Amino acid sequence: MVSDRKLTFSMGLLLGSISYVLIIAFGQMSVGHKGKIQDHEHHHLRAPNREDSFKPSEAEGVALRESVRVYCFVLGEPKYRGYQAILRGTWTKHCDKAEFYGSESSPLSNRKANDTWLQVRETYKYVFEKYGSIYNWFFLARPTTFAVIENLKYFLLRKNATQPLYLGHTVKYGDLEYVALEGGIVLSTESMKRLDGALRSENCRDRSMIWKLSEDMQLAVCLKYAGVRAENAEDSEGRDVFNTKPIERLIQEAISNNPQHVVEGCCSDMAVTFNGLTPQKMEVMMYGVYRLRAFGHHFNDTLVFLPPSGSDND
Ligand SMILES: *[C@@H]1O[C@H](CO)[C@@H](O)[C@H](O)[C@H]1NC(C)=O
Ligand SMILES: *[C@@H]1O[C@H](CO)[C@@H](O)[C@H](O)[C@H]1NC(C)=O
Numbered sequence: 001m002v003s004d005r006k007l008t009f010s011m012g013l014l015l016g017s018i019s020y021v022l023i024i025a026f027g028q029m030s031v032g033h034k035g036k037i038q039d040h041e042h043h044h045l046r047a048p049n050r051e052d053s054f055k056p057s058e059a060e061g062v063a064l065r066e067s068v069r070v071y072c073f074v075l076g077e078p079k080y081r082g083y084q085a086i087l088r089g090t091w092t093k094h095c096d097k098a099e100f101y102g103s104e105s106s107p108l109s110n111r112k113a114n115d116t117w118l119q120v121r122e123t124y125k126y127v128f129e130k131y132g133s134i135y136n137w138f139f140l141a142r143p144t145t146f147a148v149i150e151n152l153k154y155f156l157l158r159k160n161a162t163q164p165l166y167l168g169h170t171v172k173y174g175d176l177e178y179v180a181l182e183g184g185i186v187l188s189t190e191s192m193k194r195l196d197g198a199l200r201s202e203n204c205r206d207r208s209m210i211w212k213l214s215e216d217m218q219l220a221v222c223l224k225y226a227g228v229r230a231e232n233a234e235d236s237e238g239r240d241v242f243n244t245k246p247i248e249r250l251i252q253e254a255i256s257n258n259p260q261h262v263v264e265g266c267c268s269d270m271a272v273t274f275n276g277l278t279p280q281k282m283e284v285m286m287y288g289v290y291r292l293r294a295f296g297h298h299f300n301d302t303l304v305f306l307p308p309s310g311s312d313n314d
């Protein structure tokens with residue numbers, strides 16, 4: 001009896017240690033997977049390196065700053081009507097221009113609110129026609145997205161908007177690599193031009209009759225026909241800068257996957273988006289990103305992106 005129990009106990013111990021080792025190994029694998037190992041599995045674009053972050057002269061700084069002009073458009077069903085006031089009052093003020101689509105008060109009529117792919121297509125066509133030559137980067141977000149536009153502009157510095165760039169948080173679905181709408185989608189002027197052409201062709205017709213594809217997948221299929229491929233946006237260390245989840249979820253995941261490096265394992269210092277926020281949480285993010293600071297410490301970036309003149313900003 002006694003030796004049986006002892007045996008069971010040591011078996012338990014052994015099994016316990018094996019599963020512990022496995023958990024650790026898998027934990028590290030999944031952390032590694034989120035980091036640099038991903039490099040060879042997908043296309044990606046990196047932010048400028050912080051260490052050699054440029055110290056441009058005054059004149060260079062002005063030219064660089066003016067070279068990134070971001071038009072933001074938020075597309076949401078009428079049920080997100082309540083988000084508009086908070087969006088207008090928070091992060092979208094930092095865009096060079098921001099507009100809202102999908103609700104009754106939007107510039108486009110809301111004929112088929114339940115056909116989201118049609119809505120995405122019409123919105124892109126409208127935006128290209130109206131603003132295609134005024135801005136050089138086009139950022140599509142959901143009403144539940146929070147974006148740090150200064151970090152987006154930093155990411156886009158020295159990227160060439162006359163090249164067909166399409167970026168954000170990429171996801172693989174079979175052979176298709178697409179940018180997830182939840183993380184925000186960025187298109188350069190050239191991609192907008194090609195998309196506009198493709199939208200007027202047969203290539204972009206609705207495919208959801210055959211396969212149920214979400215609107216962000218259909219957009220990727222359409223852009224692929226136009227020779228534009230999705231790229232994952234990463235910081236100089238390979239961490240995602242566009243996130244499809246809220247910070248607290250990313251932190252929870254890091255606590256269970258990588259308890260020794262919770263913050264580094266979670267989020268980039270230069271993160272551009274988080275998603276899944278309520279209006280109250282957007283206020284909290286504004287506080288965290290723009291207002292909370294340690295007294296006596298100040299950032300010393302030589303290049304500063306100013307909000308559009310006349311806007312009452314944080
Ligand atoms: C959209 O809504 C209309 C009526 O509101 C309905 O007839 C139609 O089937 C719906 N279409 C889809 C794709 O759900
Ligand atoms: C941007 O890309 C265009 C077309 O690919 C090219 O002609 C131009 O020289 C590039 N500009 C810079 C600054 O690299």
Ligand SMILES: *[C@@H]1O[C@H](CO)[C@@H](O)[C@H](O)[C@H]1NC(C)=O
Nearest residue numbers: 055056297298299300301302
């Ligand atoms: C800020 O930057 C300037 C110019 O690059 C430098 O002279 C100064 O020492 C910096 N200040 C701090 C507190 O880092």
